[in-house]
Amino acid sequence: MPTVLCIGGTRFIGRATVSEFLEHGYDVTLCNRGRHPNPFADNPHVEHVTCDRREDDQLQAVAEQVDPDIVVDLVAYHPRDVRVATDVFADVDAYVFVSSGAAYAAEDVPKREGATALESCTDAEAVDDTAATYGKRKAEGDRAVFEAAADGVRAMSVRPTIVYGPHDYTERLDYWLARIDAHDRIVVPGDGGSLHHLVFVEDVASALRIVAENGTAGEAYNVAGRHAPPLGELIELAAEALGADVTPTHAGARELTPDLEPDGFPLYRSRPHLLATEKLASLGWQSTPHAAALETTVEEHRRSDRDGSDRGPHRDVERDVLSRLD
Template sequence: MPTVLCIGGTRFIGRATVSEFREHGYDVILCNRGRHSNPFVDDPAIEHVTCDRRNDEQLRVVADSVDPDVVLDLVAYYPRDVRVATDVFDTVDAYVFVSSGDAYGEHRVPKREGEAALEPCTTEEATDDTPETYGKRKAEGDREVFAAAEGGVRAMSVRPTIVYGPHDYTGRLDYWLARVDNHDRVVVPGDGTSLHQLAYVGDVASALRVVAEEGQAGEAYNVGDRHAPAMAELLELLAAACDRDVETVYAGARELAPDLRLDDFPLYNDQPHLLSTEKLRGLGWEWTPHATALEATVAEHRESDRNGSDRGPRRDVEEDIIDRLGM
């Protein structure tokens, strides 16, 4: 069976990706520093090698000892990470870099690979570690993929938008799930038309597999849900998944002031963010309908201790707004 080396692999996207490749008959080896608990520790079929991916020599030792067929780079956050990895693993059948929809620097609806311009990235930004340069660094990582492909490496990029699903440690969707699951009235910023396309984690994992198997060297592939609900519809989908009847209370900038801003709420976006997935679907990729994806997401959310409370406004502040609006 083909051997897949997952650089990362123990959290969220990595966890779903390991399961995806195992289910399709691949041997999987995790490659990371071992600082996070390994959810596959009891599975003898999944090996683990300890390595600091930013230590070039350690990475070369792994390449020589494992000799993988496929490399999935789940934790490349700097352009140098991609440049070194595509050099170290230059003979693999496929190297797939997990980029981001944030790599796009041009507002277009939808954003298509090869059409919407990528973010620029200066030398200083390429080594910066702040959230403000995240998209720029991912864009430069994409350029490293393209350069490696020109040099003969079968290197490709996958660009997911905001990812959700079981084991999502970011808490972005947990915030809304906790509100819907525990309260009868929920404050929605604006008029409910804010749109930020999401991507189910299982679909990101399957995209990585499909691209590794069918993708073209030097190409990038967007990943996102085929249907992108605006925030009001997203809350309806969450309520249905939680089997709850929830009243949404819309509050614009005036109603939120002075305590809150619209963008204090997770997933709020003042411009629609939508990625075309036509190119990925051309490889045979399929998406998971919301009802199925959210059923699994809600089940794991309820088993976890996450409520996303640090990702958005406090409930008492929201209740004050609801009271002011006479709801």
């Protein structure tokens, strides 16, 4: 069987990625520090090697021990991570870096690979660990992929937008699911037209496999749902998946003042964030309709203890806004 090495692989996108490769006949090796539970511990087609990928000698030892056909790099958060990995795994059939839609600098609608400008990244930003430089570091990681491909490595980049689905530890969508499930009236910032493109986690996983198998070295591929529902429509779809009867109450900046601001709500964006996906679709990739993806997401959400309460306004503050609007 062909082998894939997942650097990371036990949480959210990584978990879905391992399942995707297993379903398509691969043996998988997880490479991580072992700090999170391994959901594949009992699967005979999944091995685990303990490695701190920031220690170059450890990563080199993994390359020699596993000798993978494909490497999917799920936890490269600094440009140096990508440069080291593309050197260590220079001879694999495919190296796929998980980048981000946050790598784009320009507010094009939609953002297109090779056309929309990427974020710049200084030497200081390249080693920073704060959220403020996340997109910059991912953009520099993309450039490291392009440089490696120019040197003969079959290296590629996949740029997901906001990802949702089972085991989402970011809890951005959990905030809305918990509110819709528990209350018959909720505050929605703006007029519901805020557009932050989303993608189902299983669709990201299939994109990583398809790019590894069919992508072109030195290319980046956006991944996002083929339909981009604005926030108001997303809430309607979520309510349907939950079987809930909820009344969204729209509130602009004036109605939210002084307690809240629109961007204090998860998945709100003042300008549309939309990624073009034709390039990935040309490789045979398809996305899951959001209604079907939300059914799966809701099922796991209800089994979890996630409510996203720290991701957005507390209910008592939201209740104050609702009372002012009555």
